Amino acid sequence: MTDAAANQNLVVRDVTPDDEAVVRDLVTAAFPSDMEARLVHTLRHCGALVLEQVAVDEQAAVVGHVAYSRVTPAAVGPGHALQVACLAPVSVWPDKQRAGIGSVLIRSSLRKLKELGEDLVLVLGPPSYYPRFGFDPVLARKVQGPYAGDAFMALALTDTGSSDLPIEVAFATPFQEFE
């Protein structure tokens, strides 16, 4: 295992209501403004989240957070029945970044998403970061929606996630602020 966090005994678990305040502070600290923290809050409370998890260290402190929200395929087309999720945002405290926490959190949460029956995961982010988890901008070209380009990547978790394409998708309503 190459992740530095392999030695940190991180636990990745689902978010509980008790985590909401620290998650808001963490997401706000990780990004230049509180826009992403507000996005998480809105997604959570409009029922759009498929999975929300935190990474917790040995002292039980929350050190990372990731949210996946529902993406809706168009009612027609080969991929109309696919279960599609969007990874956004992912956050690690600034003074704890680049120590492997984000990698442990993303890998673990992707395994959980697969267990939950998700077929396809989409992300918009740095092309230098997400391919290490299997995200692929070429696969994402078969996903039509508001995003395009090399920063838009897709990861199939099942065979149908890569075979039942192309699809047209709509992201959860709170993302319209980012389009």
Ligand SMILES: CC(C)(COP(=O)(O)OP(=O)(O)OC[C@H]1O[C@@H](n2cnc3c(N)ncnc32)[C@H](O)[C@@H]1OP(=O)(O)O)[C@@H](O)C(=O)NCCC(=O)NCCS
């Ligand atoms: C992105 C983020 C979640 C990654 O978590 P992390 O714990 O720092 O990442 P890891 O330690 O697991 O991975 C480190 C690698 O990620 C790269 N990386 C980290 N943040 C990056 C970024 N914003 N863009 C590109 N690469 C990034 C590092 O360069 C390093 O690469 P290397 O392994 O080739 O040296 C974290 O840096 C963060 O919270 N950043 C601010 C918020 C953000 O940009 N979120 C993602 C938006 S899509």
